Amino acid sequence: MTFNGVAQIVVYFLIVLVLAKPVGIFLSRVFNGHRTFLHPPLRRLEALCYRLGGVDPEQEQRWTQYAVSLLAFSAASFLFVYAIQRLQGFLPLNPQHFGAKQVSPDLAFNTAISFVTNTNWQAYAGETTFSYFVQMAALTVQNFVSAAAGVAMSVALIRGFARRESKTIGNFWADLTRATVYVFLPLSLLGALFLCSQGVIQTLRPNLPVRTLQGATQMIPGGPVASQEAIKEAGTNGGGFFNANSAHPFENPTPLTDYVEMLFIFVIPAGLTYMFGREVGDTRQGWALFAAMSVMFLAGAFFCYHFEQRGNPLLARMGIATQATAGQPGGNMEGKEVRFGIADSALFATVTTDASCGAVNSMHDSFTPLGGLVPLVNLLTGEVIFGGVGAGLKGMLLFAILAVFIAGLMVGRTPEYVGKKIEQKEVKLAMVALIAAAASILVFSALSSVLRFPAQKYWNPPGPTSANVANPGPHGLSEILYAYASATGNNGSAFAGLNADTPWYNLTLGLAMFIGRFIFLLPLLGIAGSLAAKKRLAVTSGTLPTHGPLFVGLLIGTVILVAALTFFPALSLGPIAEHYLLFSRHALTAVKP
Secondary structure, eight states, X not given: OOHHHHHHHHHHHHHHHHHHHHHHHHHHHHHTTOOOTTHXXXXXXXXXXHHXXXXXXXXXXXXXXXXXXXXXXXXXXXXXXXXXXXXGGGXXXXXXXXXXXXXOHHHHHHHHHHHHTTOOOOSSOGGGTOOHHIIIIXXXXXXXXXXXXXXXXXXXXXXXXXXXXXXXXXXXXXXXXXXXXXXXXXXXXXXXXXXXXXXXXXXXXXXXXXXXXXXXXXXXXXXBOHHHHXXXXXXXXXXXXXXXXXXXXXXXXXXXXHHHHHHHHHHHHHHHHHHHHHHTTOHXXXXXXXXXXXXXXXXXXXXXXXXXXXXXXXXXXXXXXXXXXXXXXXXXXXXXOTTTHHHHHHHHHHHHHHTTOOOOSBOXXXXXXXXXXXXXXXXXXXXXXXXXXXXXXXXXXXXXXXXXXXXXXXXXXXXXXXXXXXXXXXXXXXXXXXXXXXXXXXXXXXXXXXXXXXXXXXSOOOSTTSTTBSSOHHHXXXXXXXXXXXXXXXXXXXXXXXXXXXXXHHHHHHHXXXXXXXXXXXXXXXXXXXXHTSOOXXXXXXXXXXXXXXXXXXXXXHHHHHHHHHHHHHHIIIIIHHHHHHTSHHHHHHSOO
16 A cells, blocks of 8 residues: 555545534534524525425424335335336437437336435446436436435434434424435535536537547537536435446546545535434434444455555566556556546545445456455445445444344343333344345345346346356356345445346346335334334443443444354355455466566
């Protein structure tokens, strides 16, 4: 590792640390309905949304009503996004004349559920599939509201811990509106203007034909990119306008835009941890969650950077320089953009999979086995390391419940967390959420690895030895495992090398996204409702402190233990096996210097 690379990671973390408190205070004021500096210009827009929707923001909901509102909103959004894709040939702003033939029914299903669940998985190339109207009216709109719904879920769970003897956890429609109006709209507007100033395009003109130096004609794609790029990162959506995502120079042209886009991914999730501490009346509780997330984030970032900078031993055996020098970066530059380099690419891969974002500035498929292990493990832990807009906090609070439950069993006391007694109901609901996510990843990955269907033109066999997977063996298994982990975790990034635009993958990945969003969230809302109805317990000498280093270590250990027990066999057959094959004596001696 180089000094420059280490400095990039450290400075990034310090900026996130500095922003966590002010962002958390702002989020707390917004979701409590208090006045902020944005209320003068935006209060009328908020009121208009309530009037058009027939919503009374002061009328609170039980957790069951909150859940029904989420499901109803998501169902309506799904039908709208599906229909607008299939009808794009009849809609305006379509200079490329795309139609239904570019979007099969199964692809439209996959894309609709992908954007509604804040996954933004892309089994398509945006510049050759969707019109500008679909990109703006369907996909970009969902980037806003699906992210806002995710924040609303976290706010509801925070209220569950913060309230005492309450039957309600807030109003879904009010939380959705406030997240959109006061958080994502202004942040995305500023982000889009900044990206435009750096070279990200924003146009409705059709693709531009140009003459290359060789005399051929090449089509340069255009479109309203900056407006989608800003909310893509701020809402931890990840769906890029172009197939290359944030590796494309029209989406991410400079190292500065790359750094700012990474900050957009973490800033709201980091702020939510401070908001949690503020709402439960002890900011140390929020900082404890932040500390646990930070330790795992930094460990993953440096681990990934180390193995990517270390490079490929087969190339070193051939006499190719793999050490960084003043003239070349060394390490493993395959699949990475020269303008970003190894450290920035490893940092981006870690950040985007710590969060449920899915944007990529390099191809994870080209990482070294252990370098690629980091983003995969981040997905398998449930993206609790800061996570997406709300996703990380919800997941980390779920693990906090399990951690205090385990601690209670060890010392023979009823577990408590932030003054709330953790009982059988909360633990059962937490386990339902964890088991559902793990089953989705492992069952679908297993089926896709072994099933074979009759060879047909349309229904392709999904297995790792078929044409769908570019690499056989452990790497092919990693591609399949990563796809279902990304879908279930509502991340959306891909390991690449996997042709996912087939009916099997479109349908099963869509189901995985549904499970990861709703079968995971509904038990957490049940936990919020149960905790909100409880009394606040007084702190005694027997209460386990949950704001110090001991609890931070226990929390990290719980996350690692659950992930290891669940997924280590699959990882052993994928990236770990590939690593040992890469460094085996046979592989090294087979390549002559």
